[in-house]
Amino acid sequence: MDRLTDIANRLVSIGGVVGVCLGGSRARGTHSPDSDYDLGLYYRPPLDTAALRLLAAELTGRAVEVTEPGGWGPWVDGGAWLRVDDLQVYWIYRDLNRVHRIWQECQVGQFEVGTQAGHPLGVYSHAYVGELALGLVLADPSQELVALQQETRCYPQPLRSALIANARWAVPFTLSGARKGAARGDAFYVAGSLFRVVGLLVQALHAQAGCWVLNEKGAVQATEGLPNAPAHFAARAHALFGTPGTTPDSLGSVLDDAEALASEVWDRLAS
Structure with a gap:
């Protein structure tokens, strides 16, 4: 952790970087022992990517590809993959003005879902807040991240209501x-x-419990531990994707199971 803190302190000396936050499973x-270290670089434009490249090269001992903002898509934004000593470290950009805007939207029950490579369900905007x-x-x-973090730890009731209502229809x-x-017999469809149905149920159950969902990874298993989740939710959800077959009867049977699970969630x- 000392090494990460040192890197973070050097990052905030670079133009545009307001603060650095460790995210993901490490936070x-x-x-697991081989998990990466995800460092969120919260910035305001303009971001000095030239200085970031120099620091990345110094930390790794070689030239590293550091993207411009938006280089990884509209939602992941950009960053870099670094091997520092024996640590796999990711720099992930987060536009702080955008985070503030999304937090304001969450408080009035607004959210959007964006298309992004690597996110088959799409990126739910409130993941930025989570x-x-x-x-x-x-x-x-500047203590701006700490102040915003204190606010965002209280899950907004309007967002809870909006996500549940969205799932219900x-x-x-x-x-x-x-x-x-x-x-x-359209198994693909x-x-x-x-x-999508399972993803919507996951979002609704987490919202009811006041828990943030960051992405699809491990989301079904995490739902299992929520106090309002149906018994054996994870096993039943995963079973829907086992071998649904390709005949109308077999596909219809799987949809029956999905409807039964959804009914229990309601x-x-x-x-």
Whole structure:
């Protein structure tokens, strides 16, 4: 951790970088020995990427590709992959003005879902807020990150209501469409619909519990531990993707199971 703190302190001396926060499993204490170290670089434009490249080369002993903002897509933004000593360290840009804006939207029940490579369900905008809420601030000279983190640890009721309401209409609508695909033996369409349905249920259950969802990785398993989750939620959700088959009957049977799981979720959310 001392090495990471040293890197963070050097990063905040670079133009545009406001603070640095350790995120991911390392921050939450759910990491494995080979987990990466994700450092969120919270910045305001203009970001001095030339200085970042010089620091990256110094830390790694070689030239490192450091992107411009937006270089990794509209939501992951940009950054760099570094091997520092024996640590795999990722720099991940986060526009701090954008984080503040999304937090304001969360407080009035607004969110959006963006397309991003590596995120098959899409990036839910409030993940930006959750990253900071669950992260470990390593360097923050102005104390702006710490102040915002304190605010974001209280899950907004309007966002909770919006995510649950979204799931309540989107899940049955998606399953209804999937029924038509099943009748045609369209396993591809049904599988995509099932993935979306489970993702919506995960978001709704986390919202009800006041817990931030950061991405799809491990999200189903994490839902299992929520107090309002149906019994054996993870096993039942994963079973939907086992071998649904390609015939109308087999696909229809899987959709029956998905509807039963969703029905139990609605019961839990109403209680």
